[in-house]
Amino acid sequence: MTTIMAATSIITDMFAYEFMNNAFAAAGIVAVVSGIVGYFLVMRGQTFAGHALSHIGFAGATGAGLIGLAPLWGLLGFTLAAGIVMGALSERISNRDIAIGIVLSLALGFGLLFLHYYTSFATQATALLFGNVLAVDRPMIATLAVLAAITLLALGLIMRPLIFASLQPELAEAKGVPLRLVSTAFLAIVALAVSECAQIVGVLLVFTLMVGPPAAAQRVTTGLWSGLLLSALLALGEAWLGITLAYHTDWPVSFCIAVLSALGYFAALSLPALRARRSQADMLGSRND
Amino acid sequence: MNIVELERATLRMGGRTVLSEVSFAIRAGEFIGVLGPNGAGKTTLMRAILGLLPPSAGTLRVFDRAPQRGDRRIGYLPQVRTMLPDLRVRGLDFIGSSLNGERWGLPSLAASDRRMIEATLDAVGARDLANRPLSDMSGGERQRLLIAQSLIGSPKLLLLDEPLISLDARHQEVAIDVVRKVCREHKITVLFSAHELNQLLGTLDRVLYLGNGQAVLGTVEQVIRAPVLSRLYGTDIQVVRADGHIFVMSRGRDVEVSDHQHDHDHDHGGHEHHH
Numbered sequence: 211m212t213t214i215m216a217a218t219s220i221i222t223d224m225f226a227y228e229f230m231n232n233a234f235a236a237a238g239i240v241a242v243v244s245g246i247v248g249y250f251l252v253m254r255g256q257t258f259a260g261h262a263l264s265h266i267g268f269a270g271a272t273g274a275g276l277i278g279l280a281p282l283w284g285l286l287g288f289t290l291a292a293g294i295v296m297g298a299l300s301e302r303i304s305n306r307d308i309a310i311g312i313v314l315s316l317a318l319g320f321g322l323l324f325l326h327y328y329t330s331f332a333t334q335a336t337a338l339l340f341g342n343v344l345a346v347d348r349p350m351i352a353t354l355a356v357l358a359a360i361t362l363l364a365l366g367l368i369m370r371p372l373i374f375a376s377l378q379p380e381l382a383e384a385k386g387v388p389l390r391l392v393s394t395a396f397l398a399i400v401a402l403a404v405s406e407c408a409q410i411v412g413v414l415l416v417f418t419l420m421v422g423p424p425a426a427a428q429r430v431t432t433g434l435w436s437g438l439l440l441s442a443l444l445a446l447g448e449a450w451l452g453i454t455l456a457y458h459t460d461w462p463v464s465f466c467i468a469v470l471s472a473l474g475y476f477a478a479l480s481l482p483a484l485r486a487r488r489s490q491a492d493m494l495g496s497r498n499d
Numbered sequence: 500m501n502i503v504e505l506e507r508a509t510l511r512m513g514g515r516t517v518l519s520e521v522s523f524a525i526r527a528g529e530f531i532g533v534l535g536p537n538g539a540g541k542t543t544l545m546r547a548i549l550g551l552l553p554p555s556a557g558t559l560r561v562f563d564r565a566p567q568r569g570d571r572r573i574g575y576l577p578q579v580r581t582m583l584p585d586l587r588v589r590g591l592d593f594i595g596s597s598l599n600g601e602r603w604g605l606p607s608l609a610a611s612d613r614r615m616i617e618a619t620l621d622a623v624g625a626r627d628l629a630n631r632p633l634s635d636m637s638g639g640e641r642q643r644l645l646i647a648q649s650l651i652g653s654p655k656l657l658l659l660d661e662p663l664i665s666l667d668a669r670h671q672e673v674a675i676d677v678v679r680k681v682c683r684e685h686k687i688t689v690l691f692s693a694h695e696l697n698q699l700l701g702t703l704d705r706v707l708y709l710g711n712g713q714a715v716l717g718t719v720e721q722v723i724r725a726p727v728l729s730r731l732y733g734t735d736i737q738v739v740r741a742d743g744h745i746f747v748m749s750r751g752r753d754v755e756v757s758d759h760q761h762d763h764d765h766d767h768g769g770h771e772h773h774h
């Protein structure tokens with residue numbers, strides 16, 4: 211009895227603070243969007259492109275600081291432009307590791323240059339790189355909610371041809387799917403999701419919400435809707451649990467989410483092995499009967 | 500009635516003339532084996548029939564009109580190059596994605612679609628693939644899944660681009676048998692491209708041999724002759740018939756085998772399970 215009460219007070223204590231409520235709301239919105247958009251990023255094998263977009267966003271965010279804009283708008287503008295350019299330049303380039311690697315380090319370099327010229331902004335560099343969900347305020351939550359709605363709406367609009375084009379590009383082309391339009395629209399959607407995700411876990415750790423949960427979900431289930439649902443739920447669970455863990459340990463939130471994301475993925479990887487061992491044990495058990 | 504008809508048609512890809520002023524006509528219900536060395540234009544021809552590549556000169560008519568992209572009467576199995584190796588998508592959803600996949604909006608799989616997919620999987624003896632993820636399938640199983648998919652929607656014309664690649668000999672025979680059975684039964688016209696003639700000998704009605712920018716359509720006896728093939732390969736070719744098999748040789752080497760060897764170098768197909 212006392213342990214249950216202690217457990218509930220551990221949870222309720224957190225919500226006495228407005229910044230914790232805000233953190234849960236913002237992380238909740240972003241985690242669901244990240245889990246769902248990330249599912250398609252993993253399916254298309256474009257996770258590295260997503261990573262590059264977030265780095266390009268870093269240059270945008272610091273550049274926005276230079277000219278007195280909120281970092282989110284710089285992040286959004288740069289990732290959107292980069293996503294559309296990558297998509298328009300053709301499927302081949304957006305999947306090419308070396309080109310992406312060079313562009314992303316160039317973008318990080320520019321981010322550093324912008325920081326260099328706007329020194330008072332430097333304190334925000336850590337927040338940009340690693341996220342600062344505990345500093346999210348009400349207006350930011352409203353902005354994130356609107357962006358999330360736009361992202362999911364756009365994804366819903368292109369989802370059917372996107373899946374077809376991802377799984378079987380040659381056949382999709384023959385059946386009349388405009389491949390380039392679909393892949394460009396998708397990278398623009400990824401850009402939106404990355405910008406939102408960076409507000410929670412920072413540009414360097416967007417993988418924790420956009421790749422970890424969907425990759426784990428795809429190991430566990432092979433159905434489309436069950437996979438999407440599980441991916442969103444995993445991202446949500448990892449984000450909220452991460453914040454809770456951070457609150458009680460005083461470790462950085464992004465670190466906690468990163469650890470949970472990795473644990474989730476590795477647990478999902480070892481699932482088939484566990485299942486095999488269990489069925490083997492069952493067989494041995496029945497033999498002993 | 501002619502299903503596919505080319506008249507002095509020229510097909511160009513990326514500035515290169517692949518087929519130059521070729522003329523031939525494929526009749527309804529024919530099983531055509533499409534042969535020829537790598538780069539002879541087998542894939543290019545199929546893309547033109549699909550309406551993805553208009554001829555730069557001459558005419559190409561499919562179902563008695565200019566080919567139209569997205570024609571539902573054409574079933575297509577592309578040469579597999581881009582299938583992601585660790586795709587955790589089950590067979591049912593994989594095929595389902597191609598049904599009305601060109602429409603905008605959310606994906607959905609109606610009960611009738613599901614039944615249609617399962618019935619087609621049954622027809623090719625691959626019902627169990629519906630619930631298994633692609634990443635767990637062998638090369639042979641994936642290919643059977645793709646053959647099933649190309650048959651969905653009762654096509655009148657089937658374009659199979661190298662469906663035997665990455666299959667071992669036993670699975671190749673199974674694949675040919677499945678296609679022959681279904682297509683004879685439903686009177687489907689088939690263009691079946693392959694590297695090796697011998698496996699198709701018992702199945703095909705006529706051979707379409709491509710090479711050197713040219714195309715020759717005819718029976719095996721008409722086409723598989725030294726003078727014809729020497730012209731298509733642009734080199735001296737001998738045709739050796741032995742024990743019901745036909746070997747196409749160039750300076751003592753089997754050209755089909757050496758072509759095939761080349762393909763295996765690029766083969767990323769999965770491992771084979773044996774049941």
